[in-house]
Amino acid sequence: MVLPSEHFIIALLPVAVYALLRDRHLPSLQLVAVTFFGSQFPDLIDKPLAYELHLIPSGRVFMHSLPFAIPLSIVVVAYAVRTDRTRLGAAFAFAHLSHLVADNQRVLPPDPCVSSDLLWPLQPPVVRPEVPQWVGEGAVNLHLWTGFSVLVLALVAYVLAADLQTQLDFR
Numbered sequence: 001m002v003l004p005s006e007h008f009i010i011a012l013l014p015v016a017v018y019a020l021l022r023d024r025h026l027p028s029l030q031l032v033a034v035t036f037f038g039s040q041f042p043d044l045i046d047k048p049l050a051y052e053l054h055l056i057p058s059g060r061v062f063m064h065s066l067p068f069a070i071p072l073s074i075v076v077v078a079y080a081v082r083t084d085r086t087r088l089g090a091a092f093a094f095a096h097l098s099h100l101v102a103d104n105q106r107v108l109p110p111d112p113c114v115s116s117d118l119l120w121p122l123q124p125p126v127v128r129p130e131v132p133q134w135v136g137e138g139a140v141n142l143h144l145w146t147g148f149s150v151l152v153l154a155l156v157a158y159v160l161a162a163d164l165q166t167q168l169d170f171r
Contacts, residue, residue, distance in 0.1 A: 002102045004040055010102050011039035011095035034088045038095025048146040058128055061120035
């Protein structure tokens with residue numbers, strides 16, 4: 001199991017190295033925040049949907065799946081290009097996709113294979129326990145994660161709505 005902090009580090013290191021090499025300074029706080037959000041995004045969506053609301057069969061499908069992650073990444077990058085924030089959009093897409101690779105390390109050499117989770121709903125998900133081990137006694141960790149997810153997603157929705165309004169007003 002890859003921890004949230006590990007997802008962030010895996011995503012941030014290449015982004016920070018790129019910023020250091022290209023700009024000769026550390027990445028901006030905005031770039032770090034977008035990278036953080038992208039690195040957590042699949043779990044922010046999928047864990048509450050699977051384990052709190054029981055709407056999807058596992059906490060590693062939907063936004064953990066390439067049929068959803070790739071189109072979303074394309075939309076995010078297209079919006080970023082249109083609003084002159086290509087680096088931010090690329091950082092989100094990279095961080096999101098790096099999360100999928102980190103969760104499915106079997107896609108890496110020496111003996112790569114693609115998990116059926118990565119192809120859901122085209123393939124059935126990997127069978128897992130109904131309650132994951134990280135949930136904890138009385139589901140407190142699940143409730144905390146769901147609350148954190150709602151808070152982060154609400155904040156991002158607010159920022160995105162304000163940005164869209166600004167974009168519309170600008171025209």
